[in-house]
Amino acid sequence: xxxxxxxxxxxxxxxxxxxxxxxxxxxxxxxxxxxxxxxxxxxxxxxxxxxxxxxxxxxxxxxxxxxxxxxxxxxxxxxxxxxxxxxxxxxxxxxxxxxxxxxxxxxxxxxxxxxxxxxxxxxxxxxxxxxxxxxxxxxxxxxxxxxxxxxxxxxxxxxxxxxxxxxxx
Amino acid sequence: xxxxxxxxxxxxxxxxxxxxxxxxxxxxxxxxxxxxxxxxxxxxxxxxxxxxxxxxxxxxxxxxxxxxxxxxxxxxxxxxxxxxxxxxxxxxxxxxxxxxxxxxxxxxxxxxxxxxxxxxxxxxxxxxxxxxxxxxxxxxxxxxxxxxxxxxxxxxxxxxxxxxxxxxxxxxxxxxxxxxxxxxxxxxxxxxxxxxxxxxxxxxxxxxxxxxxxxxxxxxxxxxxxxxxxxxxxxxxxxxxxxxxxxxxxxxxxxxxxxxxxxxxxxxxxxxxxxxxxxxxxxxxxxxxxxxxxxxxxxxxxxxxxxxxxxxxxxxxxxxxxxxxxxxxxxxxxxxxxxxxxxxxxxxxxxxxxxxxxxxxxxxxxxxxxxxxxxxxxxxxxxxxxxxxxxxxxxxxxxxxxxxxxxxxxxxxxxxxxxxxxxxxxxxxxxxxxxxxxxxxxxxxxxxxxxxxxxxxxxxxxxxxxxxxxxxxxxxxxxxxxxxxxxxxxxxxxxxxxxxxxxxxxxxxxxxxxxxxxxxxxx
Numbered sequence: 001x002x003x004x005x006x007x008x009x010x011x012x013x014x015x016x017x018x019x020x021x022x023x024x025x026x027x028x029x030x031x032x033x034x035x036x037x038x039x040x041x042x043x044x045x046x047x048x049x050x051x052x053x054x055x056x057x058x059x060x061x062x063x064x065x066x067x068x069x070x071x072x073x074x075x076x077x078x079x080x081x082x083x084x085x086x087x088x089x090x091x092x093x094x095x096x097x098x099x100x101x102x103x104x105x106x107x108x109x110x111x112x113x114x115x116x117x118x119x120x121x122x123x124x125x126x127x128x129x130x131x132x133x134x135x136x137x138x139x140x141x142x143x144x145x146x147x148x149x150x151x152x153x154x155x156x157x158x159x160x161x162x163x164x165x166x167x168x169x
Numbered sequence: 170x171x172x173x174x175x176x177x178x179x180x181x182x183x184x185x186x187x188x189x190x191x192x193x194x195x196x197x198x199x200x201x202x203x204x205x206x207x208x209x210x211x212x213x214x215x216x217x218x219x220x221x222x223x224x225x226x227x228x229x230x231x232x233x234x235x236x237x238x239x240x241x242x243x244x245x246x247x248x249x250x251x252x253x254x255x256x257x258x259x260x261x262x263x264x265x266x267x268x269x270x271x272x273x274x275x276x277x278x279x280x281x282x283x284x285x286x287x288x289x290x291x292x293x294x295x296x297x298x299x300x301x302x303x304x305x306x307x308x309x310x311x312x313x314x315x316x317x318x319x320x321x322x323x324x325x326x327x328x329x330x331x332x333x334x335x336x337x338x339x340x341x342x343x344x345x346x347x348x349x350x351x352x353x354x355x356x357x358x359x360x361x362x363x364x365x366x367x368x369x370x371x372x373x374x375x376x377x378x379x380x381x382x383x384x385x386x387x388x389x390x391x392x393x394x395x396x397x398x399x400x401x402x403x404x405x406x407x408x409x410x411x412x413x414x415x416x417x418x419x420x421x422x423x424x425x426x427x428x429x430x431x432x433x434x435x436x437x438x439x440x441x442x443x444x445x446x447x448x449x450x451x452x453x454x455x456x457x458x459x460x461x462x463x464x465x466x467x468x469x470x471x472x473x474x475x476x477x478x479x480x481x482x483x484x485x486x487x488x489x490x491x492x493x494x495x496x497x498x499x500x501x502x503x504x505x506x507x508x509x510x511x512x513x514x515x516x517x518x519x520x521x522x523x524x525x526x527x528x529x530x531x532x533x534x535x536x537x538x539x540x541x542x543x544x545x546x547x548x549x550x551x552x553x554x555x556x557x558x559x560x561x562x563x564x565x566x567x568x569x570x571x572x573x574x575x576x577x578x579x580x581x582x583x584x585x586x587x588x589x590x591x592x593x594x595x596x597x598x599x600x601x602x603x604x605x606x607x608x609x610x611x612x613x614x615x616x617x618x619x620x621x622x623x624x625x626x627x628x629x630x631x632x633x634x635x636x637x638x639x640x641x642x643x644x645x646x647x648x649x650x651x652x653x654x655x656x657x658x659x660x661x662x663x664x665x666x667x668x669x670x671x672x673x674x675x676x677x678x679x680x681x682x683x684x685x686x687x688x689x690x691x692x
Contacts, residue, residue, distance in 0.1 A: 001428075001429055001430065002427045002428055002429075003330045003331070003346070003427050003429055004427050005328045005329065005330060005350075036354060036355060036358045037358065038354045038358075039351075040347050040350040040351045040354060041347065042344060042346050042347045053427075054346060056329070056330060056346060056347070056350045058350070058354070072357040072361060073354060073357060075327055075328070075329075076325070076327035076328030076330070077328070078427065163427075
């Protein structure tokens with residue numbers, strides 16, 4: 001059995017915890033996020049080739065820039081999901097900053113940018129062009145809705161598959 | 170010929186050689202011309218050279234000391250991790266050895282300290298130590314330290330991922346992957362919060378009845394989840410396990426990329442950490458019952474002890490009482506929880522209370538029933554017949570004196586016994602019987618006069634009659650007790666002729682004259 005460490009990063013309130021809650025069965029209380037700054041969840045993901053991967057998902061407390069990130073929690077990660085809120089363009093800029101710092105610290109790790117809250121179409125403030133501009137820094141870009149479950153499973157399965165292809169213990 | 174050849178140039182002489190010899194010489198010359206110390210040549214000869222170099226008066230090892238020290242210093246300066254990683258598997262064992270020695274000395278000191286200390290619990294442990302041959306310290310530790318390792322995790326240090334785990338049978342495992350990762354997160358959090366150095370790891374956490382011990386290696390950690398109070402040996406077990414695992418799986422740990430399969434080999438080392446300190450039987454010992462029973466037993470033993478001591482003291486007192494001149498102990502019995510002593514006491518003898526005080530005996534513990542007694546020891550002169558043998562054995566004389574000392578009291582102007590005279594009559598009867606029996610054994614004849622007395626200052630008819638009545642009454646009493654005795658006794662009424670006590674004394678003294686006494690006569 002393969003085990004991988006995956007981190008979820010992004011600004012406050014972008015919906016990281018909601019995405020995880022939609023994806024996994026939570027065991028630990030979310031108060032850990034406030035007290036310790038991180039909460040770990042687990043999900044066994046079946047890849048497209050039928051192989052199972054245990055994802056240990058580290059849900060990090062919301063950050064507005066990379067300097068506030070507790071880098072000790074990131075050690076040994078195989079991939080990360082950077083989450084932004086599609087109704088708040090500033091969270092997209094933060095995501096870009098985080099991805100940039102991450103790429104310089106952890107070369108070659110798999111990553112995706114999840115632009116969340118795609119169910120709020122009337123308040124959506126991010127254009128397709130803006131998203132594509134972010135792609136080189138943040139890896140694959142996916143639209144998700146934790147509320148409706150849109151793109152959540154796909155996002156996790158996708159990055160799990162890429163992490164297994166690119167081992168970075 | 171030889172001289173001639175020697176005078177020619179060397180080239181000419183070489184040309185005269187066999188072509189094969191010339192070829193060999195050329196090859197040799199060529200090799201010599203190109204000879205120099207190549208690394209390969211040094212590499213081949215260095216091991217042997219080092220061995221030879223170390224044998225001389227200036228051994229090579231001594232020469233290399235400084236260089237080696239500088240090389241190690243440079244290595245530590247450049248990359249301390251390389252050396253610490255290389256030494257890790259052995260340094261732990263060396264430190265443990267030193268610590269074990271120190272602990273053993275500490276235990277010894279603790280043992281002697283405990284030996285001086287006293288408590289009932291420790292007394293029990295000491296008894297167990299004596300009974301089982303187990304060192305006292307071991308029992309103390311066993312009684313004070315109880316624990317059980319419920320989970321052992323092997324955690325990859327860099328990723329915080331759980332590699333392997335072990336639990337004793339029957340213990341329900343939590344979601345170990347999440348616990349292991351969260352544990353790493355919490356350890357990092359504590360480290361960051363307290364601004365600890367990178368090398369300072371959180372190695373133990375205590376919460377409620379659980380303790381968490383973590384032993385870190387270069388690439389992986391071992392975490393022990395312990396219920397109860399961990400024994401110091403647990404840390405040693407974890408250290409040994411982490412060293413063993415690094416020794417065997419160090420390279421796999423270093424290059425770990427998510428596949429936990431190869432770490433199955435770590436399972437035996439992990440299982441060796443599943444130690445437990447056996448607790449007592451479920452529900453524990455019935456401590457209170459044992460304490461209560463012990464207290465009762467102790468009280469009973471104390472009571473018995475006191476009882477024995479009191480009995481010995483009483484017996485000593487009674488012996489002393491009986492041996493006291495002028496006092497005869499007639500009877501000793503228990504009545505209504507108290508000891509009743511019936512004694513015959515000559516008015517001239519010490520009182521029972523005085524004797525008790527002299528012996529340190531509590532007189533209040535006795536009820537003394539005292540009757541008057543005319544002691545032959547205090548008042549010598551037991552009559553012996555004129556024609557008696559010259560020598561009467563002292564044993565018989567003593568019996569005669571004791572018999573002569575008994576006074577049986579009667580009511581005033583009456584042949585009726587005063588109350589409470591039964592004991593004196595029995596004592597007289599016993600003495601009479603013994604005296605007759607022993608006299609016959611000695612081949613002597615003895616007869617006893619039962620002498621009736623009367624109180625009064627003047628001898629008169631009434632006095633003589635009442636004294637005879639008293640003597641006859643006593644005879645009748647003896648006949649009831651032991652009929653054959655009457656053949657050896659003779660009732661005699663003497664009136665006031667032989668007063669037991671002064672006739673003009675106090676009433677207590679004059680009452681002694683309303684009596685019968687006994688007079689033995691040997692023939």
